[in-house]
Amino acid sequence: MYEALNWASSYLTHHERDANAGEYIMKHILQVERSQMLARLHDVLSEEQTKEFERLVHLHAEGVPVQHMTGTEEFYGRIFSVNGDVLIPRPETEELVYYALEKIKDMKSPVIADIGTGSGAIAITMKCERPEANVYAIDLSKAALKIAENNANKLGVPIQYLHGDLLEPLIQRNIKVDLLLSNPPYIPNHERETLSAVVVDHEPHMALFGGEDGLDLYRKITRQLPFVLKVGGIAGVETGAGQTEAVAAIFQETFPDRDVKIMYDINGKDRMVFLHV
Missing domain, CATH: 1.10.8 (Helicase, Ruva Protein; domain 3)
Structure with missing residues (x-):
């Protein structure tokens, strides 16, 4: 060996x-x-x-990802099934979950939504860590929702799945949430040629690319947030390298009087933005 x-x-x-x-x-x-x-x-x-x-x-x-050969990836100490229909969960996203859990530790039975759930890693982890929470997993891809459902079933947690674009399924059902989390596509279109074949040839492009500057999805999410977040609610998003200031500005433009914080990962890199309304 x-x-x-x-x-x-x-x-x-x-x-x-x-x-x-x-x-x-x-x-x-x-x-x-x-x-x-x-x-x-x-x-x-x-x-x-x-x-x-x-x-x-x-x-x-x-160029085939190891996770596609094994069919699994670990996230927050749990094993999730993955394939070419979903983004492979990254360690950086575990820190988004960690900070989110810290921020809602005093909330009782929070309503949580994971936008662009993919494998369900964020939504399912939040439900596992806060069993009393009411968690919604939303994705535009029906194939991704099926994988998320399978992962939740294997881990024995009930999640509510909604098919649709970003926050629209919540708005249509008049669902208000205490916490909204998302790791949206944030890679600028022009960076496609610089990506490893392991990523660009084997992971869903709808989960990777976020328009010319990579910020299109943050703008759409922010426009929809006033219809979804409860008073006192929190929105947390992961960003690409060097994007936090721009994403914070997008949040601040829609919520000029609210608290917007940039958060840093374990390596000291700015990778997350949280909005408190």
């Missing part, structure tokens, strides 16, 4: 992929945790295991 992992690291580095991806592939093949894998580094792989490992490493070198 040790030799196989070394080969994978060198091969993937040569193809400008994550050198550590071989470990994730090996864990998947052996169906073990990383600690168990490391304890067995000098085990000899079977011929079948070796062939499968090499096949998946070659696939990743060609």
Whole structure:
């Protein structure tokens, strides 16, 4: 196994992929945790295991995300199913959830909406962490909603699913929320050519690109917020690098007398904006 992992690291580095991806592939093949894998580094792989490992490493070198091979990704300590219909949950989004939970810790039975839910990672995590909350998961993609529903069922939490564009399903039903969260598409269209093939060829473009400056969805969400947020409610969004000031300004333009805060991730990067109404 040790030799196989070394080969994978060198091969993937040569193809400008994550050198550590071989470990994730090996864990998947052996169906073990990383600690168990490391304890067995000098085990000899079977011929079948070796062939499968090499096949998946070659696939990743060609651009297929490891998460699409394993069919899963971890988020906030839980395993979520993913495929090409949804954005693969990122660690940065865990911090949006963390800050949101802190901000609503004194709310009783909050009503929460996750806009553009994808795999359901945000909505389901909020429900798992606050079981008494009433949580809505909204997406324009019916395929994504199906994956979110499957993830919620596996984790044993009830979520309400609404199909539609951004906040429109809430507005149509006159649903008011205490907390609205979203990790909308924020990559400017012109940056498409600079993205890794792992992302651009295998993740849904409707979950990636946000118009010429990447801010189109923030503008639409903000225009709809007055019809959805309760008095004293909170909206929190994740942004791309260098976009927080612009997103904060969009919030402030619609809510000039309300508190808008830029939040920083664990690496000190500005990645989130919260609006308190």
